[in-house]
Amino acid sequence: MPERGTTALVILLPAAEPALAAARRVDPSLVRPGLPAHVTALYPFLPDASLDEPELAAVRALASKFSPIAVQLTEFLAAPGFAALPAPALQEVTDAACAHWPEVPPYGGRFGPRPPAHVTVAMGGDEETLSQVGAEVRPLLPLAGRAEALQLVALTERGWEPRLEAPFGG
Secondary structure, three states, rough: OOOOEEEEEEEEOHHHHHHHHHHHOHHHHHOOOOOOEEEEEEEEOHHHOOOOOHHHHHHHHHOOOOOOEEEEEEOOEEEEEEEEEOOOHHHHHHHHHHHHHHOHHHHOOOOOOOOOOOOEEEOOOOOOHHHHHHHHHHHHHEEEEEEEEEEEEEEEEEEEEEEEEEEEOO
C-alpha cells in the first residue's frame, strides 16, 4: 500500500467503469478504492510535498501536446494477482510522461522502463476469482471512450484526491 504523499499521473477513462463494477461484484476487495477507472501514466510520481508550480506547469505542458484520444478497450488480460484491459491508444501519453521524468521509474521499475498502458481491473485474487472477473468483464467488451486530460492525484488521509486536471490540447 502506498504511503500518504504518494502521487500519480493518471488518465481518467470513465468508459471503463463497467469493467471495474463487474470486478467489484465478484469481490469488492479486488478494486482499489478512491480512484475511478483510469490508465496510469506515471506512478509513483513526485512526492506531494515537492510539487511546486514549475512541476505543475510541466504536467500542463505535457498534456497540451496531446489531443483528446479515442480509446477502444477490446481485450481482457489476467496474470497471477492482476487483471487489466490493455489501452494501447494511450501508450504514447504514458511513454511521454516517463520520458519527461526519467528520474521517476514507472511502478518503481518493477515492469521495466515502458510498461504497457492499461486499465487495472483487479489487483489480488486467485486464479479462480480472476477467471470469474474475466467471465463478467469479457461480455462488456469492447468499451469505447475518450481520454481528455492528465490528472495528478495524491494519496492523503482521506484517500486519493485530485491535485491538478491538465486537459489534452491545453
